[in-house]
Amino acid sequence: METQQKEFIIFNNSTAKRKLYTSLNNQLARLQQNMMIMEKTxxxxxxxxxxxxxxxxxxxxxxxxxxxxxxxDQGQ
Structure with a gap:
């Protein structure tokens, strides 16, 4: 029973990390795009x-x- 819980926690942490990295990657892409727009501006x-x-x-x-x-004109 304990091994199933540990595996679930590890799987859950791995999934959370992937989601976090995906979110950070998307934010970085938006930041890079905004920086390019700002440079042109x-x-x-x-x-x-x-x-x-x-x-x-x-x-x-x-x-x-x-x-x-x-x-x-005023002087004349």
Whole structure:
């Protein structure tokens, strides 16, 4: 009777370990996929930041030009 219980416990532990490893493997696959998506998103973000910087410089120069033009009109 005791040997049957021990065999059942060993079988049960083995099954639990397999389920755990399967679950961990699935979670690792999802994590890897999410990391790849995040890497692509970061690359796009870096490109966008460069463009936003250029846009900011252009916008600033337009404001400076408009300010200068308005001041010249007021002085004349």
């Amino acid at each position: 970061l690359e796009v973000t870096v490109d966008q930041l460069e463009n936003i910087g250029n846009f900011g410089v252009s916008h600033g120069s337009l404001f400076m030009t408009a300010n200068s033009a308005l001041r010249d």
